[in-house]
Amino acid sequence: MVELLTKLVDFPISIPFRIKCKKIGKSFLIGSGYSIWKCNLNNVIIGNNVQIGSRAWIQTVPLVGQKKPTIEIRDNCSIGRNVVISAAKKIIIGKNCLVSYNVSLLDHNHAFENTNLPPIMQGIDEPKDIEIDEDCFLGAHSFILKGVVLGKHCIVGANSVVASSFPPFSVIAGVPAKKIRDLTESNAV
Ligand SMILES: CC(C)(COP(=O)(O)OP(=O)(O)OC[C@H]1O[C@@H](n2cnc3c(N)ncnc32)[C@H](O)[C@@H]1OP(=O)(O)O)[C@@H](O)C(=O)NCCC(=O)NCCS
Numbered sequence: 001m002v003e004l005l006t007k008l009v010d011f012p013i014s015i016p017f018r019i020k021c022k023k024i025g026k027s028f029l030i031g032s033g034y035s036i037w038k039c040n041l042n043n044v045i046i047g048n049n050v051q052i053g054s055r056a057w058i059q060t061v062p063l064v065g066q067k068k069p070t071i072e073i074r075d076n077c078s079i080g081r082n083v084v085i086s087a088a089k090k091i092i093i094g095k096n097c098l099v100s101y102n103v104s105l106l107d108h109n110h111a112f113e114n115t116n117l118p119p120i121m122q123g124i125d126e127p128k129d130i131e132i133d134e135d136c137f138l139g140a141h142s143f144i145l146k147g148v149v150l151g152k153h154c155i156v157g158a159n160s161v162v163a164s165s166f167p168p169f170s171v172i173a174g175v176p177a178k179k180i181r182d183l184t185e186s187n188a189v
Contacts, residue, residue: 013032020042031053034058049076077096096135135153141158169184
């Protein structure tokens with residue numbers, strides 16, 4: 001009964017998001033307060049059983065002359081509140097990922113090289129794909145920069161800034177994030 005009531009309350013909240021996305025799987029939930037009106041979600045694909053916390057800011061940023069940007073969040077991901085996911089090219093979050101609260105993933109940056117113009121007038125620099133493979137855990141307040149590829153079952157420490165890519169089963173932390181442990185498959189129970 002409680003479950004049904006929760007669904008009845010939660011479903012209407014998700015309707016504007018559902019309408020704007022390309023595809024949404026079964027059992028999707030998103031908390032209230034997400035950005036919607038100025039956010040382009042044309043090419044956002046969400047798998048089955050995905051939950052996103054409140055106040056999410058998810059958007060694709062189409063650039064002139066570039067392929068349509070995409071965001072894909074695959075099955076069974078849980079994403080905490082205040083997440084920022086902004087793709088000018090491609091961001092993929094693999095299945096079974098746990099993304100904690102206040103995490104940001106942006107595959108582009110504000111351009112700033114021209115010293116005669118303030119960055120706010122320089123547009124966006126060259127975007128680079130972000131790929132988070134399955135079973136990863138991104139700790140609270142972590143920031144994933146453009147071009148980062150994390151292999152399966154990577155663990156990112158709280159408050160980390162991830163500026164480079166890491167192979168599967170890496171535990172990384174810090175600013176910039178460095179490998180602090182290697183979880184090999186022999187750790188599988
Ligand atoms: C990254 C993390 C998983 C590491 O756990 P661990 O493998 O048990 O690591 P340890 O605690 O043994 O620490 C190993 C080293 O990394 C450092 N370290 C651990 N977490 C760190 C972090 N977030 N940032 C910077 N350094 C960190 C430790 O200080 C230690 O350094 P030392 O060897 O110089 O003493 C954990 O510290 C963490 O940040 N978890 C995320 C918490 C979180 O976001 N929770 C929200 C849940 S929704």
